[in-house]
Amino acid sequence: MAVKKNREVIMHERDIEKTSQLQIVKTVFGTFFRYLFLLIVAFVVLFPFYWMIISSLKSLPEYKLNVPTFWPQEVMWGNYAEAFTAANLGTLFKNTIIVGVVSTILSLVITILTAFVFARLEFKGKNILFAGLLATMMIPGELFTITNYEVVTRFGWMNTYTVLIVPFLVSVFYVYLLRQNFMQIPNELYLAAKVDGTSDLKYLWKVMIPLALPTIISITILKMMGAWNSYMWPRLVANDEAHRLITNGLRNAFTAASGETNFPVQMAAVALVSIPLFLVFIFFRKYIMKGVSRSGIKG
Amino acid sequence: MVDSKHKWKAWLYLSPALVLLAIFTIYPIINTIRLAFLEDYNMMAAINGKVFEFGFKNFEKVVAYRGFTTCLKNTVLLCVLTVPISTILALLIAVALNSIGPLRRFLQTIYFLPYVTNSIAIGMVFAAMFNVVGNISAEPPLIVTAGIINNFLGLFGVEPINWINVGSPYWANMTVMVVYIVWNALPFKILILLGGLQSVNKQYYDAAKVDGTSRARVLRKITIPLLSPMIAYVVITGFIGGFKEYSSIVGVFGEGMGPGDNLALNTMVGYIYQSLEGQHQGRASAAALILFAIILAVTLINLQVSKKRVHY
Secondary structure: OHHHHHHHHHHHHHHHHHHHHHHHHHHHHHHHHHHHHHHHHHHHHHHHHHHHHHHHOOOHHOOOOOOOOOOOOOOOOOHHHHHHHOOOOHHHHHHHHHHHHHHHHHHHHHHHHHHHHHHHHOOOOHHHHHHHHHHHHHHHHHHHHHHHHHHHHOOOOOOHHHHHHHOOOOOOOHHHHHHHHHHOOOOOHHHHHHHHOOHHHHHHHHHHHHHHHHHHHHHHHHHHHHHHHHOOOHHHHEEEEEEEEHHHHHHHOOOOOOOOOOOOHHHHHHHHHHHHHHHHHHHHHHHHHHHHHHHOOOO | OHHHHHHHHHHOOOOHHHOOOOOOHHHHHHHHHHHEOOOOHHHHHOOOOOOOOOOHHHHHHHHHHHHHHHHHHHHHHHHHHHHHHHHHHHHHHHHOOOOOOOHHHHHHHHHHHHHHHHHHHHHHHHHHHOOOOOEEEOOEEEEOOOOHHHHHHOOOOOOOOOOOOOOHHHHHHHHHHHHHHHHHHHHHHHHHHHHHHHHHOOHHHHHHHHOOOOOOHHHHHHHHHHHHHHHHHHHHHHHHHHHHOHHHHHHHOOOOOOOOHOOOOOOOOHHHHHHOOOHHHHHHHHHHHHHHHHHHOOOHHHHHHHHHHHHO
């Protein structure tokens, strides 16, 4: 009896061993396929960037080879210089930076003041006003653009920096984002500051802005990226040589030109427009991803 | 006394925002609705003092215009194709990413890269990848270089396809756009879904492990229900973005919105801008209102569906 029981126990243990071995094999395979899948996705995600860079460094004859090369035979840095002049990138960069920096600074000042009022100060109708502003976020931007196009024409703002900066200075969404952040700062701090006779603006500057800095940085980066990537509004209202912005200039430079497209030079221009964005991303990854995960909007 | 001083200050701090919003946000909403009902409204004529009659002609013209049907069809088709594909792919990627240890942060960063791009610029890169240098629609086709995508497909014995050049078929154009838009839409969806996965309580998975539940079942019965609020969110924002599709098409095809500038891939937003620039502001307004109505309806339907399906 004792022997038989012992055998049963041993059999059972073997079973367990078998299943756990099977389990290990399953896990190893599962992990392998998961990594395989993820690496294929990473390859697909990265490929366009890779293709952009290597194409931008090829000579035109090499680009047109029947069998493509995956590394330039001769690295043509000259394509970048040619792209810079061909697409007039100097002026485009300058315009975009002016518009980006000025609109970001002004927009930050306004957003911070507005968010502060909605987070801290009390007045009649505050909540209704705030809800009304939030409601405008549902409306597609094209609806505003149609009338704004007429308004800025009547103002005589066509083809100026003003028209690129002023109309979209206030983003209700950024106000909302910052207000939420301000609300998390305990009210006691504000009341204590009031007792000490600290003015509102000083309190805002000394306490609230430092505490909400991550959100403010997120807003700054997203706003700058927005200026860099904006296409339609600048095209409508400021498409002259002197005020054209980067995205527009890029698209125009290679569609207006007649004759054969010099693809490597085109790719070099595209790379020049994309690289600043990557640099910003590398340095501010955390802020960008945080801002985006709460917004769901591009730029 | 203190309080009234306070109120005065609140309005002072608010004034820059309120003035700008009044001019560039509130007034445009009202005015664009008004313009939609002013027959054949034309901005230049209006500035010169012309008065327009009230009526529904703009809407009739928009709907009757043959190109508008194309725009509507393209927009809806792009939404219906790209939103499910990108959502399912993003879900699979997020689940896989959440279950691995090493390389996770690195891969997560890579997957986010398409987000920080200029949609016009990268559209031009996609165009270059699908572009055939030569004249593929000639008889016989003259192909100098078939483009990297055709080269890749050639490995499997596929003949070069005319994806985006003059004379290319509609399905090929659409395929290119779907690939590009999905590629571009993945980062945001992965970010949101992964964030959701990381906040899921581990106890559910431990319980499933004890019960020996299969992976597929865990995904269907635990992960997706717990993630449903985030899935609903990316689907809704995906549809809203999809109905406003425009600049990605400009990136690949240029302002002509199709191979050989034939407007074959024109969208609702494209139509609005073309009417606006063509000094048909009345028609543009009517089209913008139609677009708004569609987005509102689709969002409400989405919310209604998710109310039944989403487990909070």
